[in-house]
Amino acid sequence: MTPLLFLTGASGMVGTNIRNHCSAKNWNVIAPSSKELDLMDYSAVTRFYENNKPNMVVHCAGKVGGISANLMEPVAFLDKNIVIGRNVIMGARTAGVKNLLNLASTCIYPREAVNPLKENLILEGRLEPTNEGYALAKIVALRLCQYISREDPSFNYKTLIPCNLYGHFDKFDPLNSHLVPAIIQKIHQAKSSKELSVEIWGNGSARREFMFAEDLVEAIFLAMEQILNIPDIMNLGVGNDHSIKKYYQTVASVLDWPGSFTYNTTKPTGMVQKLSDISAQTKWGWQPKTSLEDGIKSTYKYYLEHILK
Numbered sequence: 001m002t003p004l005l006f007l008t009g010a011s012g013m014v015g016t017n018i019r020n021h022c023s024a025k026n027w028n029v030i031a032p033s034s035k036e037l038d039l040m041d042y043s044a045v046t047r048f049y050e051n052n053k054p055n056m057v058v059h060c061a062g063k064v065g066g067i068s069a070n071l072m073e074p075v076a077f078l079d080k081n082i083v084i085g086r087n088v089i090m091g092a093r094t095a096g097v098k099n100l101l102n103l104a105s106t107c108i109y110p111r112e113a114v115n116p117l118k119e120n121l122i123l124e125g126r127l128e129p130t131n132e133g134y135a136l137a138k139i140v141a142l143r144l145c146q147y148i149s150r151e152d153p154s155f156n157y158k159t160l161i162p163c164n165l166y167g168h169f170d171k172f173d174p175l176n177s178h179l180v181p182a183i184i185q186k187i188h189q190a191k192s193s194k195e196l197s198v199e200i201w202g203n204g205s206a207r208r209e210f211m212f213a214e215d216l217v218e219a220i221f222l223a224m225e226q227i228l229n230i231p232d233i234m235n236l237g238v239g240n241d242h243s244i245k246k247y248y249q250t251v252a253s254v255l256d257w258p259g260s261f262t263y264n265t266t267k268p269t270g271m272v273q274k275l276s277d278i279s280a281q282t283k284w285g286w287q288p289k290t291s292l293e294d295g296i297k298s299t300y301k302y303y304l305e306h307i308l309k
């Protein structure tokens with residue numbers, strides 16, 4: 001019988017890429033929207049588990065956003081993510097669901113941690129203030145998974161920690177967007193209105209690691225199949241980072257925009273560097289395939305065909 005997968009956050013960027021991936025055909029995917037199943041509501045979540053008894057949970061739901069959104073709504077980022085994480089994970093444990101993949105993010109690493117960021121650095125220092133609430137909630141969910149598996153090793157509750165992501169189904173609106181879709185939108189608009197200058201927040205030197213979301217999804221399907229053989233927490237990254245200026249330059253080149261950049265150093269840029277250590281992932285035997293240029297080309301095509309249509 002086809003195993004049952006409960007996918008949370010199925011309408012989001014990662015969730016939609018999971019549903020669209022060719023390996024999804026190996027699973028009977030149940031993917032209720034937030035209207036059908038509000039993950040903030042614990043009794044609804046427990047009822048859902050009782051009625052469906054999934055073989056596997058992949059937890060992608062949450063309140064996710066860039067620096068501006070995190071700064072504007074710190075209460076919601078902490079509260080929603082902590083409650084949703086707790087409900088999905090404790091609901092699964094109470095219902096006796098044995099396999100769960102929880103998604104965290106590299107923002108859970110301490111602000112001053114030495115790069116590349118190894119999994120054992122979690123909780124070894126203060127968090128980056130611009131996304132502290134989100135990071136705290138993600139750390140609670142990660143620890144909850146570890147405690148559950150430690151108390152009863154028949155529960156395989158593992159956390160994957162992806163680096164920053166971009167790709168199809170990303171958010172492009174300036175209030176909620178992450179860096180790469182925000183750059184695509186800004187440079188596309190500059191090109192359309194024949195502007196020759198675009199502003200970068202900060203001095204452009206902060207470094208970030210970005211993975212094409214489809215690559216992450218390939219790793220998630222592999223991790224589902226091999227859940228017994230992956231570490232309890234594992235970074236998923238590309239293994240190299242670029243300056244924010246380089247991301248702007250790459251998008252400008254893909255879009256064939258001839259302009260230049262100005263720097264607004266009064267704006268926050270978050271951590272100086274966030275590069276994940278991928279030794280555990282490499283030992284596991286997985287590496288993402290898509291180059292930055294190819295990923296940006298594909299995301300820009302998606303933007304033209306689906307966002308601007």
Ligand SMILES: NC(=O)c1ccc[n+]([C@@H]2O[C@H](COP(=O)([O-])OP(=O)(O)OC[C@H]3O[C@@H](n4cnc5c(N)ncnc54)[C@H](OP(=O)(O)O)[C@@H]3O)[C@@H](O)[C@H]2O)c1
Nearest residue numbers: 009010011012013014034038039060061062064103105165
């Ligand atoms: N995007 C990145 O760069 C990135 C990087 C590293 C890690 N991650 C992690 O990857 C996961 C997925 O991220 P994403 O970018 O795909 O996020 P996203 O696009 O913002 O999607 C979030 C999803 O959560 C759902 N959700 C929010 N509140 C809910 C509620 N109360 N009940 C049920 N569903 C609810 C949303 O459903 P509705 O639309 O119906 O509200 C949506 O499907 C998150 O855990 C995130 O931390 C993301």
